Amino acid sequence: MSDDRKTHGKSRKNVLIPASVSLADIPQSYADVLNGIKTHIHQSRLKAALAANSALILLYWQIGQIILSRQTNEGWGAKVIDRLSFDLKEAFPDMCGFSPRNLKYMRSFAEAYPDIAIVQRVVAQIPWKSNLALLDKLKDYDLRLWYAQKTLENGWSQPVLVFQIESVLHRRLVVSHVETQG
Numbered sequence: 001m002s003d004d005r006k007t008h009g010k011s012r013k014n015v016l017i018p019a020s021v022s023l024a025d026i027p028q029s030y031a032d033v034l035n036g037i038k039t040h041i042h043q044s045r046l047k048a049a050l051a052a053n054s055a056l057i058l059l060y061w062q063i064g065q066i067i068l069s070r071q072t073n074e075g076w077g078a079k080v081i082d083r084l085s086f087d088l089k090e091a092f093p094d095m096c097g098f099s100p101r102n103l104k105y106m107r108s109f110a111e112a113y114p115d116i117a118i119v120q121r122v123v124a125q126i127p128w129k130s131n132l133a134l135l136d137k138l139k140d141y142d143l144r145l146w147y148a149q150k151t152l153e154n155g156w157s158q159p160v161l162v163f164q165i166e167s168v169l170h171r172r173l174v175v176s177h178v179e180t181q182g
Contacts, residue, residue: 050125057124057131060097064110067103081107097128108135112144126151129158137165146170 067084070076081103088098112135113119122145123131130151138144150169151161 053127054120054124056097057126057128058116058119060106060128061110061113061116061119061124063103064106064108067107068110071107105132105135112141118145122148122152127158130156130161133158133162133165137162143170 067076067081070080078100082100085098085100085103088103092098109131113123123134126148131148134144134147138147147161147165147170150156150164156164
């Protein structure tokens with residue numbers, strides 16, 4: 001390290017923190033390297049967020065399957081779900097999403113999508129709020145999957161998804177397709 005860098009840097013007890021290099025001293029390729037690294041960081045952060053979302057959706061599906069099974073086989077009711085909610089919140093105070101209402105949504109979610117392969121391939125790839133909108137707005141399985149796939153393809157937010165459902169996009173596309181064919 002040059003003496004010049006030492007004199008411009010900061011020091012702490014027995015530690016020298018060098019001053020940053022001026023932009024004039026940086027190679028021309030630096031900006032491209034910095035932008036490339038920033039792109040990698042953004043992509044990795046996005047992949048991590050998507051993987052976390054997918055894992056959470058699969059967890060919610062599994063919890064829903066357990067509740068659905070117990071309700072079917074043992075007659076679990078609302079009081080058991082309320083207690084389950086309380087106990088899960090106690091066990092995992094750092095997590096949210098275990099309200100009685102959300103546990104009931106998990107059950108409905110598992111009931112709506114009995115095939116885990118479909119969950120993994122499509123609906124676990126979109127946010128939970130979007131899945132709730134699909135459950136609330138659409139009763140038809142194939143239509144729910146169609147809108148889930150479109151959400152995935154187009155990156156729709158939950159409000160955009162709701163707008164597309166309420167404006168019956170699937171019908172408008174069929175009419176548009178028929179008009180272009182005719």
